[in-house]
Amino acid sequence: MTQANSRETFGSRLGFILAAAGAAVGLGNIWGFPTQAATNGGGAFLLVYLVLILVVAYPMLVVEMAIGRYGQANPVDSMRALTSDKKTKRLGATVGWVGLSVPSAVLAFYSIVGGWIICYMLGAMTDILGWEAATTWLKGFSVERNLLGTIVFYIFTILIVQGGVKQGIEKWSTRLMPALFALFVVLFVYIMMQQGAVEGLRHYLIPDFNKIWDKKLILAAMGQGFFSLTIGGCSMLIYGSYLSKKENLPKMAMNVTLVDTAVAFIAGLVVLPAMFVAMHKGVQIYAPDGSLLSSDTLVFRVLPMMFDSLGLLGQLFAVVFFLLLTIAALTSSISMLECPVALVGERFHTKRTPTSWILGGIIAIFSVVIVYHFADLFGLVATVATQYLQPFTALLFCLFGGWVWNRNTKLKELEQGFTEFRQSTFGKIWPWYVRFVCPLMVIAIIWASFN
Template sequence: MSQTANFQRSTWSSRWAFILVTIGSAVGLGNIWKFPYMAGSQGGSAFVLVYLVCVLLIGLPLLMAEIMIGRRGRGNPVSAMLKVAEEGGRCSGWGLVGWVGIVGALLILSFYSVVAGWIVDYLFKALSGLRLENAEAAANRFKALLADPLQMMLCHTLFLALTVGVVARGVIAGIEVANRIMMPGLFLILALLTVWGGIAGDMPAAWDFMFAFKPEAITPAVILAAVGHAFFSLSLGMGAIMAYGSYLDRQSSIAGTSLWVALAGTLVGVLAGLAIFSLTFAYGLEPAAGPGLILQALPLAFSHMPGGQWFGVFFFLLVLFAAWTSAISLLEPFVAWLTERMRLRRPVAAWGTGLAVWWLGIGVCLSFNRWSGHTLFGLNLFELLDFMTSRIMMPLSGLAIAIFVGWIMTRAQVLDEMQLSGLPFKAWYLVLRYLAPLGILLVFAHALGWLAWLGWLA
């Protein structure tokens, strides 16, 4: 245990425990759900290639920076930013960056829990033998779920209760134990599904689609999409990584642990893509079908393939594990703030925060049906929360972190915490100061449509 401001803080039981929980934060719906359909809609192998480069040049340096702030500040994102800033004689206003991350994480959790509830619903349906005869039946099945507010609320409630229950148990007994169980299980299921896809699907076609080099498909739009996904798929800009980093001991290498997290997150996305696309091509489905590939096209394939029911059960269990571990990391930053700053008992902080998130999630459920006519700027509540967080709050938070570590923290602070020297440190520092902010700014401008307005993108 370590002591900060008379508050007893936990530390992860080992470096590998930290790696597992951080992988759990990074590996979410973005890796298993979004990566395959983005690859399918952005040119397949072209997107995958650029994405891998972006993870190395932008995602990994930012991941290291967030962990470093958390470990040096030894507190929730707000207090960690404040402590590191004040230690270097900088403005205390940098604590606002922590607040942007924490609030953004809670807003994301409110609709993330609803989407994860869809997975819960499909998992139960797969267990009961869901069978879809054609594409129209698959589409109608999903439309029926969106039109049923009570079913969506029930699944949203169940998923959020599972998430809060883990966080309420504490850092070691709750978060670490849950990830020690779920993350090995996730990789085991993913490996099983990939092998199964190779047997029942068209793995050569999936491999060619994802890895055959097609330079003509690399366009400015594909590059920006890859940069954006590299940023979001590592759970950056939400305070989660910073909060987890605050429980990391001084002996662990930030660079080494960050590399493991980036590699694991990328591996999950690649294996999920191979498993999904092997079935996509074998059953004549559209690889660029978007989110419907997961909740419409694949359930249709499961209905017609040998052993499809159990493939579906394992697949939706895999996605549920990924969503669950990420949701835990979204809730933890604010719960940490409440326990450290307000001195609330962890169960009270977790369930109280969960209740507030639950209420907002109820509004998200209704935005697909009874409240669908109520919009702001043409966006329903689900779309509005997604726009605010993914296109504004997360990029701004990530940009601020890159600037803070690269330009505001003293070089002595950074050197002391990173424990790097020579060329590796210079390369990381250079990328963090120049390339990462530029990449985030371009993603931010592209997400808001400014690049198209300026005529920079076709």
């Protein structure tokens, strides 16, 4: 029995879409996107973001998912499968290893933020119960609290990954993602009933067309779209490898893009009106020059202050909000851990449960080191992983997918599940688009991160 046909696949289309969208939906959508929108002119940023998601992120998502489905393996072996030339195979494997470093490095700092969120959620619960000492500790910023939150977050992540594709990732994604949408709707209705919310909604939905051509805004929107879909993060490549050959890959990639973008859009619908509600309550959000005062702590400072000002109902919704953030963080972290787990399992034929715990434990040790040396390491690891490693990996994936992978083989892969791919408009544009346009766009994102 070959690896390709003994390999586990997603049980349903919806399972794949929600799992892959969950991998993309993370704190970048709920924390990063509204913050970027608030900083870059609300509606203008939203409009540019929606355009760039389609012209930059989506074509590259198709490349990553196609490489994974063609290779039917972990990132290293999938990259090796793109060519028959021995030297290029070695180079492909190196690209795969560089790619694998991205989810591991991101998980090392991401799990710490996930831990903060769990602690804030528990803090919101103890606040309702009137346990002041516990609330102060859980909402504080001590090494012990950060350590507890991080470990709990890792345990949740490992427990889901050890279940495998169908019983772990798919099972929980199909539960967590609908819960995410439901919680968003509840929060949106609640916040829109508060004073100042309509003003925030107007700021978010009505674009200032004078700002649309602002270079800073365009690059911010391009970067946000790119990271929102975890391009270069290996998650989409590994999930693509679990996708059935019978599925229409460009259509599935489009569905993932739409769900991910919908979550970012809805997050803006909740967070921006909430900011304006907070401003009505006297919380200062913007500096006199119009810049956002606390972009990094928006989710952890401004929104809890707004919830606190709204009495008991506000406290209940603080629990809902941080539960929502926990779900978003978990749907991403499981895809990050799946990348190294898949590699070790396939290379060494190890059982999934011990592999998940051992690899999760190794990455957790790095997180513990970061927690104890927070000031020196947290910002450094986050910057290296997301601003340098991820776009660089995305560029390598794009160059390999566009230039190294034989054109005919590539088109045949995309014709599986979509027989008329070559005749379609997308099929005619996409091969040269990923060769020339996408690499230039990624280079622009990398250049912007250095400037």
